[in-house]
Amino acid sequence: MVDVQQHDVVIGIDLGGTKALAGAVGADNAIIGQAKISTRKKRDPETLLAAVAACARSAVENAGVPFASVQAVGIGVPGPIDPETGTVGNAPNLGWLNVPVKAILERELGLPVAVGNDVRVATLGEHRLGAGQGKSRVVTFFVGTGIGGGLVVDGKLYAGAHNAAGEIGHTFVAPGGPRCGAGHSGCLEAMASRTAIQRDILNAVKQGKKTALTHIVAGDLANMKSSDLAEALAQDDKVTKRVLKRAAEYLGYGLASAVNLLDPDIIILGGGVVEALGETFINWAIKVARPNYICEAARDTPIVGAALGDDAGMLGAALLAREGTTGDGASGR
Amino acid sequence: MVDVQQHDVVIGIDLGGTKALAGAVGADNAIIGQAKISTRKKRDPETLLAAVAACARSAVENAGVPFASVQAVGIGVPGPIDPETGTVGNAPNLGWLNVPVKAILERELGLPVAVGNDVRVATLGEHRLGAGQGKSRVVTFFVGTGIGGGLVVDGKLYAGAHNAAGEIGHTFVAPGGPRCGAGHSGCLEAMASRTAIQRDILNAVKQGKKTALTHIVAGDLANMKSSDLAEALAQDDKVTKRVLKRAAEYLGYGLASAVNLLDPDIIILGGGVVEALGETFINWAIKVARPNYICEAARDTPIVGAALGDDAGMLGAALLAREGTTGDGASGR
Numbered sequence: 001m002v003d004v005q006q007h008d009v010v011i012g013i014d015l016g017g018t019k020a021l022a023g024a025v026g027a028d029n030a031i032i033g034q035a036k037i038s039t040r041k042k043r044d045p046e047t048l049l050a051a052v053a054a055c056a057r058s059a060v061e062n063a064g065v066p067f068a069s070v071q072a073v074g075i076g077v078p079g080p081i082d083p084e085t086g087t088v089g090n091a092p093n094l095g096w097l098n099v100p101v102k103a104i105l106e107r108e109l110g111l112p113v114a115v116g117n118d119v120r121v122a123t124l125g126e127h128r129l130g131a132g133q134g135k136s137r138v139v140t141f142f143v144g145t146g147i148g149g150g151l152v153v154d155g156k157l158y159a160g161a162h163n164a165a166g167e168i169g170h171t172f173v174a175p176g177g178p179r180c181g182a183g184h185s186g187c188l189e190a191m192a193s194r195t196a197i198q199r200d201i202l203n204a205v206k207q208g209k210k211t212a213l214t215h216i217v218a219g220d221l222a223n224m225k226s227s228d229l230a231e232a233l234a235q236d237d238k239v240t241k242r243v244l245k246r247a248a249e250y251l252g253y254g255l256a257s258a259v260n261l262l263d264p265d266i267i268i269l270g271g272g273v274v275e276a277l278g279e280t281f282i283n284w285a286i287k288v289a290r291p292n293y294i295c296e297a298a299r300d301t302p303i304v305g306a307a308l309g310d311d312a313g314m315l316g317a318a319l320l321a322r323e324g325t326t327g328d329g330a331s332g333r
Numbered sequence: 334m335v336d337v338q339q340h341d342v343v344i345g346i347d348l349g350g351t352k353a354l355a356g357a358v359g360a361d362n363a364i365i366g367q368a369k370i371s372t373r374k375k376r377d378p379e380t381l382l383a384a385v386a387a388c389a390r391s392a393v394e395n396a397g398v399p400f401a402s403v404q405a406v407g408i409g410v411p412g413p414i415d416p417e418t419g420t421v422g423n424a425p426n427l428g429w430l431n432v433p434v435k436a437i438l439e440r441e442l443g444l445p446v447a448v449g450n451d452v453r454v455a456t457l458g459e460h461r462l463g464a465g466q467g468k469s470r471v472v473t474f475f476v477g478t479g480i481g482g483g484l485v486v487d488g489k490l491y492a493g494a495h496n497a498a499g500e501i502g503h504t505f506v507a508p509g510g511p512r513c514g515a516g517h518s519g520c521l522e523a524m525a526s527r528t529a530i531q532r533d534i535l536n537a538v539k540q541g542k543k544t545a546l547t548h549i550v551a552g553d554l555a556n557m558k559s560s561d562l563a564e565a566l567a568q569d570d571k572v573t574k575r576v577l578k579r580a581a582e583y584l585g586y587g588l589a590s591a592v593n594l595l596d597p598d599i600i601i602l603g604g605g606v607v608e609a610l611g612e613t614f615i616n617w618a619i620k621v622a623r624p625n626y627i628c629e630a631a632r633d634t635p636i637v638g639a640a641l642g643d644d645a646g647m648l649g650a651a652l653l654a655r656e657g658t659t660g661d662g663a664s665g666r
Contacts, residue, residue, distance in 0.1 A: 080628055089629075137494055151594075153486050160596025161470055164628035171590035172506055172625070175583070184625050186586075250508070253519075257504035257590075261484075263493025292505070292517050295413060295497035296422075 009065055010321035011056045011111075013075040014118065014313030015039065017093030017145070021310065022056040024063035024070070025318035029129055031311065033063025045099040053108035073113045074321030076121030076313045077101055083163050086115035092181065093145075114320045118313055120166055122306075123150025124157050125316030126268050130307035135265040139258045140306070141168055142271035143251065144226070146181065147189040151262070169193065171257065173250050191250040194273050198224055200243040212237040226276035233277065247273075248281050252288025259301055260294050270306030278305065342398055343654035344389045344444075346408040347451065347646030348372065350426030350478070354643070355389040357396035357403070358651035362462055364644065366396025378432040386441035406446045407654030409454030409646045410434055416496050419448035425514065426478075447653045451646055453499055455639075456483025457490050458649030459601050463640035468598040472591045473639070474501055475604035476584065477559070479514065480522040484595070502526065504590065506583050524583040527606050531557055533576040545570040559609035566610065580606075581614050585621025592634055593627050603639030611638065 008027035013020060018040055024033040035058035037051055052075075060067050079091030086102020105113040116124070123140045132138040138152035147169030151158040158165050169189035170182070177186030178199065190196055202221055205211060212235045213221060216228050232240035255267060269282055286303050293299060308315055341360035346353060351373055357366040368391035370384055385408075393400050412424030419435020438446040449457070456473045465471040471485035480502030484491040491498050502522035503515070510519035511532065523529055535554055538544060545568045546554060549561050565573035588600060602615055619636050626632060641648055 149594075153491065158486065161598045161634065162596055162628050162630040164631060165594065165596035167593040167596075167627045170593040170625070170627040171504070172586040173508060175506060175586045182627060184627075187625075253505040253508045260500040260503040261482075261498065261594075263495055263498035263500075265494045292503070292520075294500045294503040294515060294517075295495050297495040298497060301494065 009060070009063070009070050010318050011059060011070055011073045011109075012314040012316070012318030012321060013052060013056060013073065014121070014317060015052060015075055015077050015094075016118065016313075017078060020052050020055055021314050022052070022059040023311070023314040023318065024060045024065065025315065025321075029315060029318065031314070032065070033059050033061070034314070035059040035062060039094070042095045045094075045096055045101075046104065048094070049099075049101065049104045050108060053105060056109060070111060072321040072324075073105060073109055073111050074116070074121070074317035074319065075101065075105065075113065076116050076118035076317045076320070078118045080162075080164055081115050081117050083116075083159070086113065088115065112321075112324075114324050116317070116320050117163075117166075119148030120150045120157060120159075121316035121320055122270065122308075122312040123152065123166070123268075123316070124319055125308055125312040125314075126270065126306050127152045127157070128319055129315050130312060131268045131304050132266055137262065137264040138266055138268060139168070139262055139264045140166075140268045140270065141251070141254065141258075141274075142306075143193060143269065143273040144271040145194055147193045147271070168254065168258070171254065173253050173257075188250060188254045192247040192254070194224075194226060194229075197229065197243055197247050197273070198222070200246070201239060204239045204243065209239050211239040213240060226272040229273070230276040230278075233280065244277065244281065245284055248284035249288045252285040253292065255285055255289035255303060256292035259289065259298050260292075263295065263298060264301065267301065267303045268306050269303065270309075270312060274305060275309060342393070342396070342403050343651050344392060344403055344406045344442075345647040345649070345651030345654060346385060346389060346406065347454070347650060348385060348408055348410050348427075349451065349646075350411060353385050353388055354647045355385070355392040356644070356647040356651060357393045357398065358648065358654075362648060362651065364647070365398070366392050366394070367647070368392040368395060372427070375428045378427075378429055378434075379437065381427070382432075382434065382437045383441060386438060389442060403444060405654040405657075406438060406442055406444050407449070407454070407650035407652065408434065408438065408446065409449050409451035409650045409653070411451045413495075413497055414448050414450050416449070416492070419446065421448065445657075447657050449650070449653050450496075450499075452481030453483045453490060453492075454649035454653055455603065455641075455645040456485065456499070456601075456649070457652055458641055458645040458647075459603065459639050460485045460490070461652055462648050463645060464601045464637050465599055470595065470597040471599055471601060472501070472595055472597045473499075473601045473603065474584070474587065474591075474607075475639075476526060476602065476606040477604040478527055480526045480604070501587065501591070504587065506586050506590075521583060521587045525580040525587070527557075527559060527562075530562065530576055530580050530606070531555070533579070534572060537572045537576065542572050544572040546573060559605040562606070563609040563611075566613065577610065577614065578617055581617035582621045585618040586625065588618055588622035588636060589625035592622065592631050593625075596628065596631060597634065600634065600636045601639050602636065603642075603645065607638060608642060 080089040149168030150166040174186035180190040413422040482501030483499040507519035513523040
């Protein structure tokens with residue numbers, strides 16, 4: 001048995017469209033045990049959440065603490081959440097609509113469950129335990145299959161009137177341009193997500209351009225991963241570099257908009273694309289952003305990579321478990 | 334003498350690039366006397382602020398209360414403000430750089446003076462006394478020569494890390510497009526301000542298009558006012574309508590971005606262009622914005638015209654006078 005005080009363990013779960021990560025987290029916010037399952041195969045909510053509950057139990061087992069010592073569960077889910085009922089609305093990455101995640105998991109685990117949006121929960125993790133520690137005003141951009149974000153104001157996650165704030169991927173940088181999965185033309189997600197990058201590379205290939213990616217992904221260009229893009233960039237592949245620079249440029253305009261509108265203490269960039277491409281990609285974006293600030297003093301606003309990597313969601317969900325809410329929720333309505 | 338309790342009068346001043354409005358404001362936030370001077374002729378800060386101080390004294394005189402009953406002064410200035418020192422940085426509309434407005438006016442008037450950014454002060458006015466009363470989360474767009482804005486979060490004006498938040502006119506909707514006065518390509522101000530509208534109409538005329546505006550402004554197309562645009566629209570002038578619709582479209586994308594990112598309780602639209610064109614212009618923008626919301630429940634977020642019109646800045650400045658700050662200022666840095 002690990003020496004963990006009873007009553008001091010919570011479970012944090014990061015539920016995504018490709019995997020679910022569960023962590024048993026101690027009072028010092030250290031992960032003392034974890035487990036992982038694939039969520040690629042689409043399953044009905046009851047079946048998938050039963051598997052997620054089993055995964056949570058495994059994480060506790062791996063931590064070497066009795067399940068009875070677990071006090072609460074937090075989970076980040078990719079969709080809009082009703083914070084009162086813990087129901088997720090439309091979650092296309094899971095193929096779900098209006099699933100009472102809180103009710104199902106509470107029944108499965110016999111513990112209080114708090115549910116939050118995955119990206120907002122990861123923002124909470126980065127703010128409290130990662131790159132945003134001690135900052136009053138934080139903006140995050142998570143660039144992956146889509147682009148999500150979160151806002152911290154006055155040291156608290158900002159939820160908005162409908163618990164829907166932070167959709168930085170659906171701010172408009174090129175109206176009339178290509179569409180995102182939700183059908184919006186020229187939003188940041190449609191211009192700078194991995195989906196957008198893949199679309200632009202496929203278009204270049206269709207136009208007869210050669211790219212090292214064809215070899216890297218063994219011909220399966222429709223399923224390129226962020227790590228494949230990093231590999232192509234390391235090989236100085238022209239098509240990849242041009243498309244990534246263009247995505248970084250739009251991201252840069254998004255950063256400048258965030259600085260001018262929100263004047264934050266720090267901007268944190270995470271997600272698969274940023275994790276894989278690192279400083280190169282971040283610096284391309286910053287180079288576009290900086291000349292577009294309206295306040296001269298904002299020039300030094302730090303724009304940094306996320307510190308918790310893949311653990312941000314799990315650790316944020318553990319904080320959610322302890323505190324029961326991601327922010328001001330429906331207050332003041 | 335008007336029956337106003339002594340110790341209950343403050344002065345609110347709205348200092349702009351064309352005029353300064355001063356109001357003597359009672360405890361119930363009613364304007365009990367006002368005065369106005371032109372600021373079109375550029376003067377050195379000392380001279381102009383002496384004239385502004387005289388204007389403030391006239392407002393108190395017009396209210397019929399003794400100047401000794403005035404407790405404090407608030408002023409909104411078109412530029413970035415250091416809230417500690419009350420100094421305005423770069424204020425191009427006044428031709429000023431680093432002017433200690435607070436120090437000069439305190440010497441001129443012998444009263445404590447609080448200084449804020451003009452648009453943020455007007456946002457404070459609309460939030461507390463206008464269309465945003467009782468709302469916790471408010472976003473304003475003021476569309477005039479430029480485009481300014483302000484954010485209310487948790488019932489308080491949100492200042493940002495450098496007291497620079499709210500620059501919604503410098504969020505990017507068409508990177509690569511035309512430039513604003515600050516040299517930024519494709520920001521909302523460059524696409525939807527009166528300056529942008531005038532530019533597009535002049536370009537159409539250069540290309541040989543006929544417009545009723547030529548007659549309305551008696552040939553002086555370089556100095557069209559918002560009321561001229563309203564007149565041309567009333568005459569169903571094709572060029573004007575096309576250009577205004579395009580500006581409203583970009584404004585609509587700006588509204589959708591604000592809804593998706595900030596999920597406010599209400600959005601308030603003000604400024605000369607909106608005041609002159611009214612519901613027609615607002616509805617064009619809303620029609621573009623609504624299909625681009627990511628959160629279905631946000632569909633009903635009210636988007637309304639400002640309620641205080643030209644008085645928003647003066648009344649907001651009076652609140653500033655009473656409370657000494659526009660928001661969280663430099664707190665939590």
